[in-house]
Amino acid sequence: MSVETVETVLAGEDSFTQDYITRPEQHWIEEVGEVIVKEVAKLKFSFEEALTELATISFEFIKILQEAYFYSVAMKYSSGRLKDLLNQDVELRVILGRAIVKISEYLSEKKIRGKLAAELWEDPESGDEEVILNVYIPASFEERVRIWGEIEKLLNDIDPEFRIVLSIEEQR
Amino acid sequence: MITPKDFFNLAVELKEGTDEVVIRTSINRSYYYVYHYIMMRCRQRIIHLKKREGIKSLHIALVEFFRKQRERRLAEMIDRLRRMRTHADYELERSFNKRDAEEAIKMASSIVSLFDNSSLCH
Numbered sequence: 001m002s003v004e005t006v007e008t009v010l011a012g013e014d015s016f017t018q019d020y021i022t023r024p025e026q027h028w029i030e031e032v033g034e035v036i037v038k039e040v041a042k043l044k045f046s047f048e049e050a051l052t053e054l055a056t057i058s059f060e061f062i063k064i065l066q067e068a069y070f071y072s073v074a075m076k077y078s079s080g081r082l083k084d085l086l087n088q089d090v091e092l093r094v095i096l097g098r099a100i101v102k103i104s105e106y107l108s109e110k111k112i113r114g115k116l117a118a119e120l121w122e123d124p125e126s127g128d129e130e131v132i133l134n135v136y137i138p139a140s141f142e143e144r145v146r147i148w149g150e151i152e153k154l155l156n157d158i159d160p161e162f163r164i165v166l167s168i169e170e171q172r
Numbered sequence: 173m174i175t176p177k178d179f180f181n182l183a184v185e186l187k188e189g190t191d192e193v194v195i196r197t198s199i200n201r202s203y204y205y206v207y208h209y210i211m212m213r214c215r216q217r218i219i220h221l222k223k224r225e226g227i228k229s230l231h232i233a234l235v236e237f238f239r240k241q242r243e244r245r246l247a248e249m250i251d252r253l254r255r256m257r258t259h260a261d262y263e264l265e266r267s268f269n270k271r272d273a274e275e276a277i278k279m280a281s282s283i284v285s286l287f288d289n290s291s292l293c294h
Binding site for chain 2: 121123124125126128130132141145148149152155156162165166167170
């Protein structure tokens with residue numbers, strides 16, 4: 001605020017007001033104003049920094065929450081030795097949990113009644129182990145093969161390394 | 173010389189059996205129909221994959237071959253039939269009935285049909 005502007009403003013006021021705002025005071029107001037503007041700018045910068053930090057914390061936090069959720073889902077649908085394996089393998093439990101959630105969403109969306117159960121299968125000939133995700137559906141063989149093809153596409157992004165084996169079974 | 177189809181025909185014939193051991197043999201024959209059908213067409217590529225990746229058996233290499241080709245459903249269906257076969261051959265405490273044999277026959281037939289419709293090994 002310039003001196004002229006203040007004088008113009010004051011000229012329009014009554015004498016009582018003029019008595020209380022002198023030139024030194026006006027100068028002081030201008031200086032303080034500048035300081036306030038600078039402080040506000042600093043505060044704004046600090047606030048933005050804090051927001052960025054918060055966003056990073058939130059992302060990490062959400063990731064941890066997601067992993068915990070997928071872990072609980074994977075454990076809920078698993079049995080026997082597979083639970084021990086999931087306790088040791090973070091990547092596997094996230095993949096299995098995500099796959100179960102995705103398939104459940106698909107079944108619900110298509111209004112298909114189905115049950116899911118994961119198991120660890122040991123090949124008696126080679127001794128190799130496979131994580132099998134069984135999806136039990138009360139449908140004809142042809143319908144199950146068709147559904148198999150649709151679910152297969154859902155798993156390509158979740159499990160590109162084929163860590164789990166999908167098996168669409170007849171629900172008896 | 174017999175053909176893979178002979179295995180399939182025997183599987184169909186055996187599924188009518190009343191003895192569980194006959195049902196189990198039907199499931200076994202259904203798997204070997206698929207195994208020989210595909211091996212006759214992709215043998216060199218599957219053997220090469222087995223050697224290159226150090227895979228323990230040709231049965232596992234067969235499934236792995238389709239995974240490598242991003243034919244997930246085919247790989248999983250063959251693996252499913254392979255598990256049915258090993259259950260039938262090794263798990264004596266498990267019981268099997270005609271529906272299991274029919275499921276294996278349908279699975280084998282569907283796998284061959286999907287394989288023929290793919291562009292692999294043709």
